[in-house]
Every structure is written in structure tokens, then in C-alpha cells.
Amino acid sequence: MKIFSAQQIYQADKFTIEKQQITSDVLMEQAATKIFEWIHARLRGTSVNIQLFCGIGNNGGDGMALARHLQEHGYVITVHVVNYSEKRSKDFLLNLERLKDRKIWPNFINAESELPEISANDIVVDAIFGIGLNRSPDDWVGQLIGHINASQAFVLSVDVPSGLPMDRAPWNPKYVIESSYVLSFQVPKLAFFLPDTGVYLNQWEILDIGLDPEFLTREEADYELVGKHQIVSLYRPRLKFSHKGTYGQAMIVGGSYGKIGAVQLASNACLSSGAGLVTAFVPQCGYHSLQTAVPELMVLTDTDEHCITEISMPFAPKAVGIGMGLGTKEPTIKAFKDFLKQMESPVVVDADGLNILAMAPHMLKDVPPQSIFTPHPKELERLIGTWTDDFEKLEKAKAFSISHDIVLVIKGAHTIVLYKGKGYVNTTGNPGMATAGSGDVLTGMVTGLMAQGYTSLEAAIFGVYLHGLAGDISASQNGYEALKASDIVNSIGRAYVEILSPPDVEEKEQE
Ligand SMILES: NC(=O)C1=CN([C@@H]2O[C@H](COP(=O)(O)OP(=O)(O)OC[C@H]3O[C@@H](n4cnc5c(N)ncnc54)[C@H](O)[C@@H]3O)[C@@H](O)[C@H]2O)[C@@H](O)CC1
Numbered sequence: 001m002k003i004f005s006a007q008q009i010y011q012a013d014k015f016t017i018e019k020q021q022i023t024s025d026v027l028m029e030q031a032a033t034k035i036f037e038w039i040h041a042r043l044r045g046t047s048v049n050i051q052l053f054c055g056i057g058n059n060g061g062d063g064m065a066l067a068r069h070l071q072e073h074g075y076v077i078t079v080h081v082v083n084y085s086e087k088r089s090k091d092f093l094l095n096l097e098r099l100k101d102r103k104i105w106p107n108f109i110n111a112e113s114e115l116p117e118i119s120a121n122d123i124v125v126d127a128i129f130g131i132g133l134n135r136s137p138d139d140w141v142g143q144l145i146g147h148i149n150a151s152q153a154f155v156l157s158v159d160v161p162s163g164l165p166m167d168r169a170p171w172n173p174k175y176v177i178e179s180s181y182v183l184s185f186q187v188p189k190l191a192f193f194l195p196d197t198g199v200y201l202n203q204w205e206i207l208d209i210g211l212d213p214e215f216l217t218r219e220e221a222d223y224e225l226v227g228k229h230q231i232v233s234l235y236r237p238r239l240k241f242s243h244k245g246t247y248g249q250a251m252i253v254g255g256s257y258g259k260i261g262a263v264q265l266a267s268n269a270c271l272s273s274g275a276g277l278v279t280a281f282v283p284q285c286g287y288h289s290l291q292t293a294v295p296e297l298m299v300l301t302d303t304d305e306h307c308i309t310e311i312s313m314p315f316a317p318k319a320v321g322i323g324m325g326l327g328t329k330e331p332t333i334k335a336f337k338d339f340l341k342q343m344e345s346p347v348v349v350d351a352d353g354l355n356i357l358a359m360a361p362h363m364l365k366d367v368p369p370q371s372i373f374t375p376h377p378k379e380l381e382r383l384i385g386t387w388t389d390d391f392e393k394l395e396k397a398k399a400f401s402i403s404h405d406i407v408l409v410i411k412g413a414h415t416i417v418l419y420k421g422k423g424y425v426n427t428t429g430n431p432g433m434a435t436a437g438s439g440d441v442l443t444g445m446v447t448g449l450m451a452q453g454y455t456s457l458e459a460a461i462f463g464v465y466l467h468g469l470a471g472d473i474s475a476s477q478n479g480y481e482a483l484k485a486s487d488i489v490n491s492i493g494r495a496y497v498e499i500l501s502p503p504d505v506e507e508k509e510q511e
């Protein structure tokens with residue numbers, strides 16, 4: 001699913017109005033009707049107090065139109081107009097009049113007003129600001145937002161949580177609605193998926209308000225939300241007359257004294273993701289544990305007991321994942337440097353491999369094109385420097401990925417894969433995966449997919465989704481806290497089964 005910028009959403013709006021020869025208030029009515037239907041399907045006329053807070057732009061207009069539908073169906077409503085500007089939008093005014101025609105008189109709130117009482121049992125509809133927010137809310141509006149947040153009422157946001165900008169961090173983190181549920185129009189918004197701004201919403205859902213499909217199909221987006229539908233289209237089926245050679249020989253290089261487990265996790269994940277043959281290259285201290293723990297694995301060792309000093313590959317692997325538990329000792333750095341010089345096809349670089357590159361950026365020129373980097377936030381900062389907010393981080397990361405021709409996997413709650421200026425936002429995974437070794441598992445999986453012939457970009461997108469899904473399956477069985485990285489490996493098989501199962505009704509709708 002495409003993720004459009006606010007600018008593109010306004011364009012879609014304009015295109016739809018022109019092509020379908022409708023007025024803008026028809027679109028607003030469609031949006032408000034969809035929200036009403038959503039609420040009505042759940043409340044079925046329950047006599048709960050619904051307090052609507054409406055701004056004076058089109059987001060507020062949506063709120064006013066919704067208020068009318070709610071009232072017509074007998075709901076108990078209070079309508080507040082958050083009167084933050086004299087520049088009221090045309091469709092807001094139209095819907096204000098329609099409300100007054102039905103003898104509903106909103107309560108106008110301005111800087112001098114007392115804050116309205118909100119009970120924890122009320123439902124708040126948040127229609128103060130939408131995607132048009134372009135500066136900090138005034139202090140009195142910010143205080144009203146704080147008051148709503150403190151009420152503990154269920155807050156349903158129209159389109160976006162009010163006060164949340166679409167292209168930067170909030171000016172004042174307290175002046176943003178903490179939304180229980182966001183009903184967002186037509187397309188998901190990037191801010192929902194980034195760590196600094198995603199915290200303002202609990203759940204979200206997309207409502208189709210009838211923006212023109214021609215525009216939605218034709219318009220290119222900088223970011224895409226990756227769901228099961230996209231993943232299924234990347235899947236490469238196993239062939240009946242195949243053999244292990246068909247699925248490639250993968251190599252996992254890493255480990256140092258006390259950190260052999262990282263290689264074990266990655267190698268196991270590589271095997272379970274479907275690679276035909278997997279060989280681990282480790283210092284000698286890792287030999288026995290790996291041979292015992294993973295019988296399917298072949299093990300090669302360095303001449304050194306405790307760390308890697310020279311990476312010799314007696315065969316040409318189809319894919320290599322390197323870096324987990326590697327350490328950054330001088331001889332290891334040299335071995336890594338020689339390894340990069342020797343490699344021509346893309347490699348997957350993780351953990352200390354990335355730390356070495358951050359310490360010695362001149363080595364970046366030796367990284368084969370289309371290699372995959374899988375940094376967590378700290379490793380990313382070492383590579384690209386600090387950032388002021390997530391949006392700047394993404395711009396810097398994109399520039400890095402383009403200049404080095406790297407598929408950059410920015411790990412997090414919503415991992416984002418960047419390549420050639422485009423971002424792919426993942427939708428699987430859970431907080432149980434914030435545990436030691438889960439990144440090693442991802443590296444093994446992505447390497448295993450490359451061994452099977454997936455391109456770098458496909459392996460990154462598919463691997464990240466599969467990894468998150470395996471984590472979700474593990475969490476559904478044992479909860480978040482007990483989830484260990486090895487559980488993720490054990491769920492890879494079920495994750496494949498889930499990907500290949502026919503879509504259920506909800507998934508079909510999202511396609
Ligand atoms: N294509 C779509 O997706 C549709 C969008 N609609 C609604 O329209 C909304 C966007 O409406 P608007 O463009 O009118 O913008 P908003 O309703 O988000 O904001 C209203 C206006 O307030 C001003 N403003 C911005 N920040 C301010 C601040 N901090 N203090 C005071 N004033 C400020 C701006 O001039 C802005 O246009 C969407 O979020 C959505 O709710 C719907 O009406 C239907 C169609």
C-alpha cells in the first residue's frame with residue numbers, strides 16, 4: 001500500500017474532484033459517512049456521551065459532518081469548535097450551517113474559555129487538526145489537547161492525531177493528541193510508523209473515502225507499506241525436481257570468544273529460511289558447540305582460537321552474511337577488509353561488520369554494490385551521524401544508501417528497507433522481539449533468501465516481513481517477555497505457511 005505525503009493527498013483530492021465532477025463537500029461527506037458507519041457498527045446506538053472537538057479547517061469540517069450523522073441516529077453528542085483561527089474553510093462553514101439547521105449549537109472554545117469537562121467514560125472525537133497542520137498549535141490549544149489526553153476517555157482521531165505533523169517531529173511533544181484509534185483517510189501516513197511520532201497512536205485503520213483509483217495507481221510514492229499481499233508476490237516456490245544445489249550455498253561469518261551463539265542463531269535461521277547448504281566460518285573456539293548444536297551446519301574455522309584473523313573460503317558461496325559477534329580487534333578488522341576486497345557479489349553486513357565500517361569509512365568503497373546493511377539505531381548513527389528527528393534520519397539514510405548502492409535495513413518496531421531512494425515499511429513484528437540475538441536471526445534469514453536467488457532488495461523486504469511474522473507467531477504462543485531469538489527461528493516454518501495461506505477477508509480488503 002502506498003504511503004503518500006500530505007501534498008500528494010491534496011493532489012489526490014483535487015484530481016478526484018475534477019475527474020468525478022463533484023464538489024469538495026461531497027468528498028467530505030463521504031469521509032464523514034465512512035467514519036459514522038465505523039462508529040455505528042460498533043456502538044449500535046449505545047447511549048454514551050460523544051464529545052466532538054472540531055477545528056476550523058477541513059478536519060474540523062469532517063467532525064461537524066460526523067456530528068450531524070451521529071445526531072440523526074440518536075446519539076448523545078456535544079460539539080465543540082476549537083476556534084484557533086479566523087480562516088475557516090469553506091466546507092467547515094457549510095457543515096457548521098448544516099448543523100445549525102438541525103438546531104445543534106456548538107460550544108465555541110477560544111483562548112479565554114474554560115476547559116470542558118470530559119469523563120473517562122466519554123468518547124472523544126478528535127477533529128481539531130488534520131494533515132494541514134503547519135506550525136505549533138497555540139498554547140491554549142496545546143493545553144486543550146493535554147486536557148483531552150489526561151481525561152482517559154477513548155479518543156478517536158479523524159485522519160491523524162491532532163497536533164501530529166506529517167513531515168517533522170512535533171514542535172511541542174505535549175501538544176499532540178494521544179489517540180486510542182485513528183481512522184485515516186485512504187492511505188496510511190509515514191508518521192504512524194516512525195519511533196518518535198508513532199507513539200501518539202495506539203491503533204489505526206484506513207477508510208476508503210473514494211479518492212480516484214487512477215491517481216492512486218499512477219502516482220509514485222516515496223514509501224510503501226509492506227503487507228502479505230506484496231510479500232506473496234515476491235515468494236519463490238520450491239520446485240519439484242530441485243536439489244539442495246538449487247537453493248544455494250550460504251556462508252555465515254562471525255563470532256568471537258563468548259559470542260559464538262550469534263553465529264549459531266544466524267546459521268540456524270539461514271537453514272530454516274530455506275538455503276540449500278550453510279557453512280559457518282568462526283574462530284576455533286566455536287567449532288565444537290556449533291557442530292553439536294546444529295548438525296545440519298558445516299563449520300570452517302580460522303587459525304586463531306578466539307577471533308577471526310583471515311577469512312578463507314574454499315568455495316564461492318552464493319550468499320554471505322557477516323558481522324554478528326565478530327568483535328573489532330585489529331586482526332579481525334584486517335580480515336574483514338581483505339574479505340570485502342575479495343567479494344564481488346552482494347553481502348549481508350550486520351553488527352560488528354557495520355561498526356568496523358563506521359570506524360573505517362574508507363572501507364565502504366570495497367563493499368560490493370547492492371550489499372545489504374542491517375543496522376539497529378545505534379549502528380545506523382555510527383554510520384550516518386546523528387539526526388534531529390526521524391524524517392531527517394530517513395533522508396540521511398537514503399543519501400547513504402544511494403551513494404554506496406546499499407540496501408539499508410533500518411531495524412525497529414517498523415523496520416524500513418531503503419533502496420534507490422524508496423522506502424519499504426514493514427508491518428510485522430512485536431516488542432517481544434526486542435531481545436538479544438533477534439537481529440542475528442534476521443541476518444541469517446536474509447542471507448538464506450539471497451542464497452535461494454532472491455535479489456538483495458527482495459531478500460531484505462521478504463526477510464524482514466518473515467522475521468517479524470515468525471516473531472508474531474512466537475509471541476502468540478508464549479507472550480512477549482519469554483520470547484527468545486531462538487523461538488523466532490523455530491517459527492520461521494509456520495511463518496512461511498501463514499504467508500502462503502489464502503488471505504482472510506480483512507487481508508483481501510487491504511489488497
Ligand atoms: N483528500 C482527503 O484525504 C480529504 C481530507 N479531508 C480532511 O481535510 C483535512 C485537511 O484539511 P485542511 O487542509 O483544511 O487542514 P486542517 O484541518 O488540518 O487544518 C486547518 C488549517 O489550519 C491552519 N493551521 C495549520 N496549523 C495551524 C496551527 N498550528 N494553528 C492554527 N492554524 C493552523 C492551516 O491553514 C490549515 O489549513 C484532512 O486531514 C482530512 O481530515 C476530508 O475533508 C475529505 C477529503
Ligand SMILES: Nc1ncnc2c1ncn2[C@@H]1O[C@H](COP(=O)(O)OP(=O)(O)O)[C@@H](O)[C@H]1O
Binds near residue numbers: 433
Ligand atoms: N519493539 C519492536 N517491535 C518489533 N520488532 C522489534 C522491536 N524491537 C526490536 N525488534 C526487531 O528485533 C531485531 C533486533 O535487532 P538487533 O537490535 O540487531 O538485535 P541483536 O543485536 O540482539 O541481534 C530487529 O529486527 C528489530 O526490527
Ligand SMILES: [K+]
Binds near residue numbers: 126128130159160
Ligand atoms: K484529527
